[in-house]
Amino acid sequence: MTTFVPRRVDDLERLLGDPADPTNPVGTRAVLEADERAEMLEAGEKALHVFGLNAEFVPPEYGGRLTRVDHLVEVMRAVHRRDPALALGYGASSFIAGVNIWTASPGEQAARVARSLLSGGRVAVAFHELAHGNDMAGTEFTAAADGADLLLNGRKEVVTNIRRAQDLLVLARTDPRPGPRSHSLVLVDRASTPGAGIRDLPRFLSVGMRGVQLGGLEFTGVRVPATAVLGPTGAGLEIALKALQITRTALPAMATGGLDTALRTAIAHLSSRTLYGGAAIDIPHVRSVLVGVFADLLRAEAISAVGIRALHLVPGSASVYSAAVKYAVSKVLLDAMDRLAELLGAHFYLRGGPTAIFQKLLRDLAPVGFGHIARAACQMSVLPQLPLLARRSWLTGDSAPADLFALDAALPALRYDRLALHAAGRDPLAASLAAALDEPWDSSDRQLRAVAETDLAELTSLAGACAALPMTELGVDAPPEAYDLADRYIALLGRISCLQVRRHATDPFLADSPWLLAALHRSHRNTPLAGAVEDALHRELLDRFHSHRSFGLAARTLTLREENAR
Amino acid sequence: MTPGTTDVRTWLTERVATYLRRTPEEIDTSLPMTDYGLDSLTALAVSADIEDEFGLVLPPEITWDNPSVDGLSRIIDGLLAEAK
Numbered sequence: 341m342t343t344f345v346p347r348r349v350d351d352l353e354r355l356l357g358d359p360a361d362p363t364n365p366v367g368t369r370a371v372l373e374a375d376e377r378a379e380m381l382e383a384g385e386k387a388l389h390v391f392g393l394n395a396e397f398v399p400p401e402y403g404g405r406l407t408r409v410d411h412l413v414e415v416m417r418a419v420h421r422r423d424p425a426l427a428l429g430y431g432a433s434s435f436i437a438g439v440n441i442w443t444a445s446p447g448e449q450a451a452r453v454a455r456s457l458l459s460g461g462r463v464a465v466a467f468h469e470l471a472h473g474n475d476m477a478g479t480e481f482t483a484a485a486d487g488a489d490l491l492l493n494g495r496k497e498v499v500t501n502i503r504r505a506q507d508l509l510v511l512a513r514t515d516p517r518p519g520p521r522s523h524s525l526v527l528v529d530r531a532s533t534p535g536a537g538i539r540d541l542p543r544f545l546s547v548g549m550r551g552v553q554l555g556g557l558e559f560t561g562v563r564v565p566a567t568a569v570l571g572p573t574g575a576g577l578e579i580a581l582k583a584l585q586i587t588r589t590a591l592p593a594m595a596t597g598g599l600d601t602a603l604r605t606a607i608a609h610l611s612s613r614t615l616y617g618g619a620a621i622d623i624p625h626v627r628s629v630l631v632g633v634f635a636d637l638l639r640a641e642a643i644s645a646v647g648i649r650a651l652h653l654v655p656g657s658a659s660v661y662s663a664a665v666k667y668a669v670s671k672v673l674l675d676a677m678d679r680l681a682e683l684l685g686a687h688f689y690l691r692g693g694p695t696a697i698f699q700k701l702l703r704d705l706a707p708v709g710f711g712h713i714a715r716a717a718c719q720m721s722v723l724p725q726l727p728l729l730a731r732r733s734w735l736t737g738d739s740a741p742a743d744l745f746a747l748d749a750a751l752p753a754l755r756y757d758r759l760a761l762h763a764a765g766r767d768p769l770a771a772s773l774a775a776a777l778d779e780p781w782d783s784s785d786r787q788l789r790a791v792a793e794t795d796l797a798e799l800t801s802l803a804g805a806c807a808a809l810p811m812t813e814l815g816v817d818a819p820p821e822a823y824d825l826a827d828r829y830i831a832l833l834g835r836i837s838c839l840q841v842r843r844h845a846t847d848p849f850l851a852d853s854p855w856l857l858a859a860l861h862r863s864h865r866n867t868p869l870a871g872a873v874e875d876a877l878h879r880e881l882l883d884r885f886h887s888h889r890s891f892g893l894a895a896r897t898l899t900l901r902e903e904n905a906r
Numbered sequence: 907m908t909p910g911t912t913d914v915r916t917w918l919t920e921r922v923a924t925y926l927r928r929t930p931e932e933i934d935t936s937l938p939m940t941d942y943g944l945d946s947l948t949a950l951a952v953s954a955d956i957e958d959e960f961g962l963v964l965p966p967e968i969t970w971d972n973p974s975v976d977g978l979s980r981i982i983d984g985l986l987a988e989a990k
């Protein structure tokens with residue numbers, strides 16, 4: 341049994357029940373009805389409360405279960421498989437607020453928020469203002485000192501659960517001057533804050549995640565104690581830029597659960613559909629697209645897995661890897677959903693019938709590309725780091741510890757205090773490629789070795805292009821061509837991640853080469869796979885479909901279906 | 907006490923002046939470098955140069971704390987003394 345899946349995932353699956361059962365209050369039918377009403381699925385929220393999902397977001401020192409981010413992600417994938425809106429709207433937004441609080445201030449404030457979460461409360465992360473989007477430093481909401489108090493003024497908009505949360509974590513300007521030390525994180529406890537100056541803004545309706553309560557609040561002269569500031573005054577952006585490395589990694593990783601269900605839905609539909617006198621799923625092109633999506637799902641999870649393990653093992657480099665995971669995984673997921681939509685044809689457009697969940701998943705998955713942080717903003721955050729990474733690490737740097745890639749190896753505790761604003765040129769993941777090629781390879785891996793050598797040539801060429809870039813010209817005004825360098829670099833990180841996961845795998849399927857050859861092929865081009873590779877993955881895909889196992893790295897038995905079938 | 911050994915301070919003043927396209931004489935080493943329009947990316951570049959020149963590892967937040975050339979020289983001196 342793999343250790344990167346905690347046993348409690350099975351308990352959660354059992355609580356959520358059989359998705360296909362039309363009488364299940366948390367089944368697919370109920371999920372779709374709640375979506376049509378643009379409401380959160382109440383029975384789903386109750387089930388997650390019974391499970392104690394919020395404990396997944398709370399570090400162990402405050403009584404929670406957040407010991408390993410891979411475990412948290414596996415738990416959340418189980419929720420995403422049913423309903424991504426439930427995953428975000430019940431919980432993930434409290435997780436985003438939480439990591440900021442745990443990073444900012446180990447102490448009484450963190451302990452209070454932890455107690456609230458553990459008893460089923462919510463904490464909203466009120467960072468976003470409509471006028472400023474990704475430009476966090478543009479934040480206008482102010483917290484001005486007034487004696488022993490702070491006066492809050494301004495608006496926060498398009499914020500999940502802002503209305504019903506017991507606590508708000510607000511990013512506020514505490515200094516009118518421009519610069520990185522002008523913002524602070526302010527924790528607003530609704531119960532002890534006078535409501536008079538707080539006005540609810542109308543709810544924001546959305547295309548997907550329709551049940552999620554996106555709201556806004558306007559503050560006019562609201563008084564909170566100065567002790568509401570988390571960490572030092574002026575440290576807001578620093579704390580956020582460090583803490584959000586955790587969520588930029590974990591949120592896209594969780595979203596693969598939605599693609600799992602989408603792929604399952606497509607296979608079920610195409611298996612039962614007769615076209616041209618045979619099952620649609622036997623049309624070679626259809627089969628090829630399905631296998632490609634399967635390879636993409638595995639690729640997305642391998643890239644995520646390394647990024648997640650990096651948070652524990654090499655947190656000082658997570659500023660780079662978190663942006664890479666967000667940028668790469670979101671694109672793989674969105675493209676895979678689009679290709680499945682083509683296979684489903686009209687059935688991806690229908691809001692009723694057995695494939696109806698697909699159109700919801702397609703809408704719900706879209707924010708993985710722009711929510712939280714835009715993909716282009718991820719590129720921009722990597723850009724100024726490229727010269728140092730190239731010079732100090734890519735060809736000569738220290739290689740990563742083997743545990744970065746051994747999915748079943750133990751993980752040390754998360755050290756929020758080891759996250760850093762930039763990696764200072766340390767890139768053990770990219771450096772692991774040259775190190776791997778220095779080691780002996782099995783003769784049966786000749787083909788893989790050739791691929792790895794091509795990648796090292798690409799890394800060498802990229803290092804040549806990046807080492808000489810003027811760091812000072814890689815900010816917001818960076819030339820568009822520079823973004824292509826970030827794109828090439830992130831593609832390489834993804835390929836190296838997949839290769840290394842395979843080299844360190846113990847699971848027979850992951851230690852074999854077809855999935856990796858497929859993943860590496862697909863990271864370059866969207867053309868059919870070699871026949872033998874496709875055949876091997878096709879067998880595995882259908883075997884997992886029929887034996888009710890998940891399609892990701894874990895190949896987890898979806899307990900409930902199994903038990904029902906007996 | 908003089909802030910920073912002259913070596914470190916002179917070197918740093920020259921680096922900063924180059925990035926800001928000024929002469930070293932124009933830089934008042936007691937003022938925050940941001941007063942001269944030193945932005946966060948230039949600060950990152952300066953800190954990378956310091957690391958390369960002196961074989962040090964600087965805390966990444968350093969570039970965010972509006973240091974002056976004097977202040978930064980003092981930090982470098984401290985780290986160099988520690989490394990000995």
Ligand SMILES: Cc1cc2nc3c(=O)[nH]c(=O)nc-3n(C[C@H](O)[C@H](O)[C@H](O)COP(=O)(O)OP(=O)(O)OC[C@H]3O[C@@H](n4cnc5c(N)ncnc54)[C@H](O)[C@@H]3O)c2cc1C
Pocket residue numbers: 433464465466467468469472473474475497498499500501546549552554707710711712713714715716717718720
């Ligand atoms: C379902 C949902 C839930 C949300 N929940 C919350 C919440 O709980 N709390 C909260 O605070 N916010 C929340 N938001 C808001 C979310 O964080 C914003 O959507 C996000 O901040 C981005 O803003 P924007 O899309 O308006 O992007 P903008 O910043 O306006 O960007 C628009 C485009 O400009 C380009 N761009 C932006 N930055 C760069 C860059 N650096 N380099 C190059 N190009 C760039 C990109 O192409 C980008 O897509 C939520 C949004 C959604 C959809």
